[in-house]
Amino acid sequence: MTAPRPTPRPLDTPEQERALDRYYMVGLACMLALIVAFPIYKMGEPARRERTLEAMREENITIGASMFAQHCAACHGDEARGGRGFPTLGAKEFLTSVSDKQLQWLVSGGIPGSAMVAYDLDLGGPFTAQEISRVVTYLRSLEEGAPSVPGWYRGEEAPARVLATVDTSTGATQESVAASGVPTDSVVVRVVAEEETERVYASRCAACHGASGEGTPIAPAVRPLSVALQANTDSVYSIIARGVTGTAMMPFAKERGGQLDGTAIRALAAWLHGSDPGVPR
Numbered sequence: 398m399t400a401p402r403p404t405p406r407p408l409d410t411p412e413q414e415r416a417l418d419r420y421y422m423v424g425l426a427c428m429l430a431l432i433v434a435f436p437i438y439k440m441g442e443p444a445r446r447e448r449t450l451e452a453m454r455e456e457n458i459t460i461g462a463s464m465f466a467q468h469c470a471a472c473h474g475d476e477a478r479g480g481r482g483f484p485t486l487g488a489k490e491f492l493t494s495v496s497d498k499q500l501q502w503l504v505s506g507g508i509p510g511s512a513m514v515a516y517d518l519d520l521g522g523p524f525t526a527q528e529i530s531r532v533v534t535y536l537r538s539l540e541e542g543a544p545s546v547p548g549w550y551r552g553e554e555a556p557a558r559v560l561a562t563v564d565t566s567t568g569a570t571q572e573s574v575a576a577s578g579v580p581t582d583s584v585v586v587r588v589v590a591e592e593e594t595e596r597v598y599a600s601r602c603a604a605c606h607g608a609s610g611e612g613t614p615i616a617p618a619v620r621p622l623s624v625a626l627q628a629n630t631d632s633v634y635s636i637i638a639r640g641v642t643g644t645a646m647m648p649f650a651k652e653r654g655g656q657l658d659g660t661a662i663r664a665l666a667a668w669l670h671g672s673d674p675g676v677p678r
């Protein structure tokens with residue numbers, strides 16, 4: 398006698414069927430979410446790529462700048478500003494006359510018969526093509542706002558970088574004057590050169606913020622500025638002008654008992670910003 402086989406339970410009880418339906422619904426919802434999310438993601442794609450490219454460019458500029466300082470500045474001057482008897486590469490006349498490709502060639506191959514040797518590894522130099530392209534990216538970053546140096550080929554020194562130009566009678570900046578339509582040559586302009594600002598920093602700020610702005614136990618680093626401040630010249634201006642209440646950071650604006658006029662403060666703010674790694678000058 399064989400034992401009767403137990404009757405199999407029906408496959409889909411009503412509960413199982415309901416659970417299965419729930420799974421289908423969840424699956425369908427996920428799929429719909431994906432279908433909707435994908436185009437939205439795609440829409441953000443160019444902006445993301447743009448940001449990534451910009452970040453890469455800034456990194457290349459930073460690396461290129463330090464390569465330039467090490468390998469090229471002895472002849473072409475600090476920050477390519479000349480003054481050493483060799484071509485002033487930061488001159489508008491030079492930068493606007495060469496393409497990136499030509500710059501790449503000049504640096505990789507050098508200029509035969511001159512002190513400008515070849516820098517490409519294949520030609521006995523120290524750099525890979527990628528490293529040379531970083532130096533080229535750095536040089537290109539100097540083009541915007543590059544000073545005119547007619548004697549650039551002889552190595553005439555570029556004039557000091559101008560940090561702020563302000564109408565001393567009204568406090569209007571060059572940009573606001575230009576926007577107002579008043580002819581710029583009718584304005585009394587005070588030009589603040591970089592050297593002047595460096596002196597102001599050394600005498601009024603360095604004691605607390607460190608000789609090169611690296612920060613001290615008393616005060617935070619200001620060169621480079623904190624990420625939050627990098628985004629905003631106005632807030633740096635207002636910190637310097639008004640100080641930070643309740644801290645050792647006192648107000649520096651004349652009208653608040655300090656000794657700096659608006660132009661000097663604007664130049665300081667621009668100078669601190671210019672020190673941010675990667676910010677093209």
Ligand code: HEC
Pocket residue numbers: 465468469470471472473483484486500503504508511512513514516532
């Ligand atoms: C030992 C000095 C010296 C060093 C170091 C040097 N150069 Fe030069 N460079 C020269 C001279 C000299 C010339 C001009 C040659 C000529 O035209 O006869 C020149 C020209 C150039 C030019 C072309 C400018 C023109 O005349 O059209 C570029 C670009 C350049 N150098 C980039 C660089 C870079 C980038 C570096 C560092 C990787 C560098 N140089 C290092 C001496 C130097």
Ligand code: HEC
Pocket residue numbers: 598601602603604605606615616617618619622623626633636637641644645646647649665
């Ligand atoms: C007596 C010391 C002292 C002097 C002098 C001084 N600072 Fe400061 N500074 C400070 C301190 C402390 C802070 C931080 C305040 C806080 O807690 O927010 C500060 C903050 C700042 C900040 C904001 C930094 C950040 O990341 O929040 C800037 C910008 C700044 N100082 C610029 C200057 C400049 C430019 C000068 C010269 C004109 C100067 N400071 C002079 C002490 C000083």
